[in-house]
Amino acid sequence: MQTQTLEGGFTAPAEQAAHAFRSVMEAMARPGTIHDIAGAEPPAPLSRAAGAVLLTLCDTDTPLYLAGALDCEAVRAWVSFHTGAPLTGPQSCMFALGNWDALAPLDAYPVGTSEYPDRSATLIVETPELAAEGVTLKGPGIKDSAALSLPETAAFQANAALFPLGLDFIFTSGARIAALPRSTEVL
Amino acid sequence: MTGDSYNFAYLDEQTKRMIRRAILKGLAVPGYQVPFASREMPMPYGWGTGGVQVSAAVLTPEDRFKVIDQGADDTTNAVSIRSFFQRTAGVETTTATEEATVIQTRHRIPEAPLGEGQILVYQVPIPEPLRFLEPRESETRKMHSLEEYGLMHVKLYEDISRHGHIATSYAYPVKVEARYVMDPSPIPKFDNPKLNDCPAIQLFGAGREQRIYALPPYTRVTSLDFEDHPFEATKADHPCGLCGAGDSYLDEVIVDDAGGRMFVCSDTDYCESRQRQSHRGKDAA
Numbered sequence: 001m002q003t004q005t006l007e008g009g010f011t012a013p014a015e016q017a018a019h020a021f022r023s024v025m026e027a028m029a030r031p032g033t034i035h036d037i038a039g040a041e042p043p044a045p046l047s048r049a050a051g052a053v054l055l056t057l058c059d060t061d062t063p064l065y066l067a068g069a070l071d072c073e074a075v076r077a078w079v080s081f082h083t084g085a086p087l088t089g090p091q092s093c094m095f096a097l098g099n100w101d102a103l104a105p106l107d108a109y110p111v112g113t114s115e116y117p118d119r120s121a122t123l124i125v126e127t128p129e130l131a132a133e134g135v136t137l138k139g140p141g142i143k144d145s146a147a148l149s150l151p152e153t154a155a156f157q158a159n160a161a162l163f164p165l166g167l168d169f170i171f172t173s174g175a176r177i178a179a180l181p182r183s184t185e186v187l
Numbered sequence: 188m189t190g191d192s193y194n195f196a197y198l199d200e201q202t203k204r205m206i207r208r209a210i211l212k213g214l215a216v217p218g219y220q221v222p223f224a225s226r227e228m229p230m231p232y233g234w235g236t237g238g239v240q241v242s243a244a245v246l247t248p249e250d251r252f253k254v255i256d257q258g259a260d261d262t263t264n265a266v267s268i269r270s271f272f273q274r275t276a277g278v279e280t281t282t283a284t285e286e287a288t289v290i291q292t293r294h295r296i297p298e299a300p301l302g303e304g305q306i307l308v309y310q311v312p313i314p315e316p317l318r319f320l321e322p323r324e325s326e327t328r329k330m331h332s333l334e335e336y337g338l339m340h341v342k343l344y345e346d347i348s349r350h351g352h353i354a355t356s357y358a359y360p361v362k363v364e365a366r367y368v369m370d371p372s373p374i375p376k377f378d379n380p381k382l383n384d385c386p387a388i389q390l391f392g393a394g395r396e397q398r399i400y401a402l403p404p405y406t407r408v409t410s411l412d413f414e415d416h417p418f419e420a421t422k423a424d425h426p427c428g429l430c431g432a433g434d435s436y437l438d439e440v441i442v443d444d445a446g447g448r449m450f451v452c453s454d455t456d457y458c459e460s461r462q463r464q465s466h467r468g469k470d471a472a
């Protein structure tokens with residue numbers, strides 16, 4: 001086993017997971033806001049932000065789909081060692097991780113059922129950069145309107161149209177995150 | 188490694204992850220009740236184990252934690268939950284609403300306006316607003332999925348024909364973003380308008396019933412009503428006897444053996460801070 005597999009987890013798991021979760025929760029509760037998230041030092045090509053999100057939310061109960069370039073030996077080994085999340089395909093995952101293009105098509109993922117809309121996938125999207133500019137967002141969590149640099153518009157509009165079903169997105173870039181729940185209207 | 192040996196905020200890390208995932212789904216679908224696997228807590232169910240588990244999942248060591256029980260910081264329930272997290276999570280505690288970053292509450296929303304840096308965690312006994320109309324979980328779930336809320340309106344309207352007004356004064360049902368009907372927990376309906384467009388994150392935990400639901404900041408929350416009987420956020424028609432506040436929710440308390448009564452703010456922090464600013468009511472010593 002590579003040493004990089006064993007390293008890079010939370011060194012103080014409870015406290016670091018608590019802080020990381022607050023960043024994720026603030027991001028999800030206030031779509032368009034960008035937050036720092038720290039504590040993970042995962043192997044390339046995984047970002048520190050995506051590493052921290054995985055350590056905070058994933059475990060043996062959460063099937064994970066690794067898409068495209070992130071489905072590599074270094075990431076697979078690190079994720080398995082630190083979270084125990086079983087790796088799976090898009091149809092049966094609770095979390096998916098990849099670059100935007102690699103995660104497509106979005107209709108492959110579970111969007112929940114009308115009685116259990118929570119049984120839907122959360123997509124962790126590795127993004128080159130995150131900025132509070134670009135597409136206009138409205139909806140719960142947003143005072144008037146917000147803006148976020150989304151990789152595209154149409155897919156998120158289609159997802160919001162499924163509400164209360166739909167996917168939820170966490171965007172990761174370096175050591176920063178933002179999020180877009182299905183409840184957000186994308187203009 | 189995932190640290191199951193750690194006991195920060197009492198719960199093990201796997202349980203906190205499960206609760207955290209439920210909170211995120213709750214925020215993504217405002218007003219929808221997310222099932223979660225509630226854990227035994229070292230306190231009885233009536234003490235708000237749902238709220239306690241949600242607090243355990245969101246607290247960081249840097250938080251300042253406040254607990255209110257029907258508006259008061261000093262009941263046995265509030266004191267014991269506060270000291271529980273002081274001990275297990277190392278958080279600072281406070282009774283001042285403005286200073287708190289996380290507030291766990293049973294049956295009230297503080298009078299002082301909440302801000303963006305705050306999280307309000309409600310203890311919820313019965314999360315299902317349709318439960319008293321339909322006891323079967325399979326049916327209420329279907330009703331929510333189909334937005335079949337007609338029965339709810341019928342029940343409220345029966346109130347009007349019987350009493351001339353809607354008699355429900357606690358746990359008054361609300362509609363969230365024009366989609367889900369939600370139980371706001373047994374807060375007085377006086378507090379309902381504070382649910383709407385609130386800058387803080389509002390999280391609801393029901394331990395025995397194993398449900399978590401949420402309101403992101405600035406969510407549209409309306410109390411169910413009728414055109415000819417609009418919702419009214421009523422309170423006792425008095426000012427507070429101690430601080431003179433005319434805008435706060437009041438409890439009627441017995442003050443002497445002769446059965447003398449007075450109305451005082453239910454929110455003790457609000458009342459005391461007004462008294463510190465030299466506001467006086469007619470019964471103040």
Ligand SMILES: [Zn+2]
Pocket residue numbers: 427428429430431432435451452457458459461
């Ligand atoms: Zn008062």
